[in-house]
Amino acid sequence: MTETQPALLAENINVTFGTTQALKNVTLRVDKGEMVALIGPSGSGKSTLLRVSAGLQLADSTSGASRIFGDRVQEKGKLSPGVRRARAKVGFIFQQFNLVKRISLYSNVLIGALGRMPGWQGVMGRFSPEDRKKAMDSLERVGIAEYAGNRAANLSGGQQQRGAIARAMVQGAQAIFADEPIASLDPVSARNVMRLLAELNEQDGITVVVTLHQVDYALKYCRRAVALKAGEIIYDGPTSGLTRDKLIEIYGDEYIGVLDEEGEPA
Template identity: 90%
Template structure:
């Protein structure tokens, strides 16, 4: 695989739910090592685009192709036979954490190793010592190793979200796709999670694509923003280009009050 192969390539993606077209011929390319914020109002299509890119949602048959690091995910609305191999290269972080509540944080993080081992070993929990060490190292990396033995249900939202990121590290993910990862978090936890994603991008070269409602977090932690509105991309460029006028174009006049309270972007 060439170093110039995109981490994500989506070409001419259409998605329809009933009578609503959620994505209208959307194309997006993300290079390895980028950190990109998908922004836009509710219902704009940003979460749908992320899920289609990961093969968690099928596109319409009128669509083109999506690839992850060169591996085909789907084409013309049909998942590829090699979709599991493609998915193995990304860690998907959900808004509601997606941890198994009844087991420990450590066990949840170990789940990231399942894709590298025979199914029977995973069923009986026979993880290699190297994977067990990797799980603890990942928990140290995200700053919650002291909670390794706690049941996931007893952790705060921010701790659970960092656990989900640790699981992606154990998986060996080359990219992290995060769908509204801070929407359910308090401001301190939200900053911690976004700071962690930015650090993994900068220090480890992990590609990050994150959907965000909060424009201020996109401005602070992401270098590139892709804005969707009514199922179409209306801005794709540096976050520094998200001027007041551009944001009003994206979100509408009702966003003026928010801008006045938070301060006008550069």
């Protein structure tokens, strides 16, 4: 089923916070194997769309539905009975890493296996030898195996974010949804994280949907961009189409100064 279904299909999504409509009848399809950047100004709805797609935020009852690899996540503002099965296919990467600070990096990465285990085994910490090996292999893959025994609280932001990606790998995620994964990182760590996501997409075929404030990272690492403004999609196409005029349309005239400093997109 996952071979023929899109990795993500969110249809006619509405989300309202108080008197503010954060998403207005938004539809987004992401096919298996794509790496897509969600861009737009602060408050445009890109993070809300990603969270609704994963079932971390309920849409309005006037909404349609969201599905992950064909498994329904929610419909008309209610979580679907199969939401756990759908979520198991997605590793969600948060801006603030969401690691358990008091335990080791290795233990944090092992947590990714919990969704595939009976509840009692998880509570007892009875991880299989295969899962333990996969945790170390994943830490090696993301380049931080030497810090496996360190408490998460003692790691840098970039190390924690790579740990979160390793956790998704142990989970066996077929897709990664990353919500501003580099917003809190220095430029070197940000490049490392984006390169890692691109590598998992290109080499492992993992679908990646990433929200970004930094347009230059979207241009460099993603072939497709979806731009939101005031809760609506105003651009969906190749990143090569993000010209100076298009970016000014998305972000407003205040973006001209940023373009002048960073160079005009192709």
